[in-house]
Amino acid sequence: xxxxxxxxxxxxxxxxxxxxxxxxxxxxxxxxxxxxxxxxxxxxxxxxxxxxxxxxxxxxxxxxxxxxxxxxxxxxxxxxxxxxxxxxxxxxxxxxxxxxxxxxxxxxxxxxxxxxxxxxxxxxxxxxxxxxxxxxxxxxxxxxxxxxxxxxxxxxxxxxxxxxxxxxxxxxxxxxxxxxxxxxxxxxxxxxxxxxxxxxxxxxxxxxxxxxxxxxxxxxxxxxxxxxxxxxxxxxxxxxxxxxxxxxxxxxxxxxxxxxxxxxxxxxxxxxxxxxxxxxxxxxxxxxxxxxxxxxxxxxxxxxxxxxxxxxxxxxxxxxxxxxxxxxxxxxxxxxxxxxxxxxxxxxxxxxxxxxxxxxxxxx
Numbered sequence: 275x276x277x278x279x280x281x282x283x284x285x286x287x288x289x290x291x292x293x294x295x296x297x298x299x300x301x302x303x304x305x306x307x308x309x310x311x312x313x314x315x316x317x318x319x320x321x322x323x324x325x326x327x328x329x330x331x332x333x334x335x336x337x338x339x340x341x342x343x344x345x346x347x348x349x350x351x352x353x354x355x356x357x358x359x360x361x362x363x364x365x366x367x368x369x370x371x372x373x374x375x376x377x378x379x380x381x382x383x384x385x386x387x388x389x390x391x392x393x394x395x396x397x398x399x400x401x402x403x404x405x406x407x408x409x410x411x412x413x414x415x416x417x418x419x420x421x422x423x424x425x426x427x428x429x430x431x432x433x434x435x436x437x438x439x440x441x442x443x444x445x446x447x448x449x450x451x452x453x454x455x456x457x458x459x460x461x462x463x464x465x466x467x468x469x470x471x472x473x474x475x476x477x478x479x480x481x482x483x484x485x486x487x488x489x490x491x492x493x494x495x496x497x498x499x500x501x502x503x504x505x506x507x508x509x510x511x512x513x514x515x516x517x518x519x520x521x522x523x524x525x526x527x528x529x530x531x532x533x534x535x536x537x538x539x540x541x542x543x544x545x546x547x548x549x550x551x552x553x554x555x556x557x558x559x560x561x562x563x564x565x566x567x568x569x570x571x572x573x574x575x576x577x578x579x580x581x582x583x584x585x586x587x588x589x590x591x592x593x594x595x596x597x598x599x600x601x602x603x604x605x606x607x608x609x610x611x612x613x614x615x616x617x618x619x620x621x622x623x624x625x626x627x628x629x630x631x632x633x634x635x636x637x638x
Contacts, residue, residue, distance in 0.1 A: 478528025
């Protein structure tokens with residue numbers, strides 16, 4: 275009882291209330307350049323022209339980096355920026371590096387003014403995405419490894435699409451006979467529930483500062499993250515480095531709520547390796563809303579059967595997640611939580627994730 279019921283001082287409280295705490299945005303390194311993202315104004319488009327020359331002619335601009343410039347840094351580095359095909363509004367197409375924030379912003383304006391896109395038909399809702407003949411968000415329809423895990427008394431089946439579609443993953447959980455259970459129930463309640471995409475709403479925007487040692491080639495990343503080991507693994511993979519060559523320094527996080535794990539740290543690492551100078555990338559609030567990973571929208575269609583004594587006998591449900599342009603929805607977790615709280619002898623839960631031309635999702 276020395277701790278329970280006793281007031282405790284926050285270990286980081288004094289630094290914060292006196293304003294001495296240093297966030298990623300506060301860091302400065304010698305020779306540092308500032309990165310600004312050139313993002314797509316369209317949800318689906320082809321890049322026709324990048325006006326790099328005008329941006330490079332802007333005073334203080336050091337470099338303009340596109341996907342092709344990253345190709346030699348690692349087998350996955352080129353994918354850190356959009357190539358010729360855009361998949362969502364806010365997708366980074368290029369990066370302007372400037373000696374100052376103002377120079378990078380001016381270079382970005384010049385790049386934006388002279389560049390051209392060809393808008394293409396896009397799918398922005400789950401219903402649009404599921405229509406016959408809808409444009410494909412991704413050419414590959416391989417089912418991703420999900421987090422579907424089940425109780426021993428539940429049969430789990432993962433299904434692959436028979437033909438290319440915007441359904442990235444589908445998982446079915448079953449026990450007993452849900453249809454028979456609903457027929458025998460005294461009362462059946464049918465409801466549909468929806469949730470919208472939601473940004474995590476942290477105060478501090480996404481921020482990363484990357485630098486590379488010119489001798490050892492060790493990459494150091496200072497970043498606002500809730501998952502430094504996840505960042506290290508993905509940076510190393512994207513840039514073709516052994517993990518021991520990537521050092522991640524997790525900085526104080528000005529709010530995260532699951533939204534600050536891995537966003538643009540691999541890109542910042544790639545940029546510093548390319549220009550051999552420290553690179554500071556701090557998103558504007560608009561960029562943060564457009565380009566990062568909100569929680570997913572969902573639709574849950576439920577049928578619940580019960581007897582007059584209050585016992586539950588059957589549950590049938592369809593859960594659909596809007597995953598944006600990449601798979602990653604919590605199909606297994608959502609299904610287990612829906613079907614695991616009460617003893618229901620008969621259940622059938624099908625969960626699927628649908629791709630749309632929006633940013634991929636994160637936690638919430």
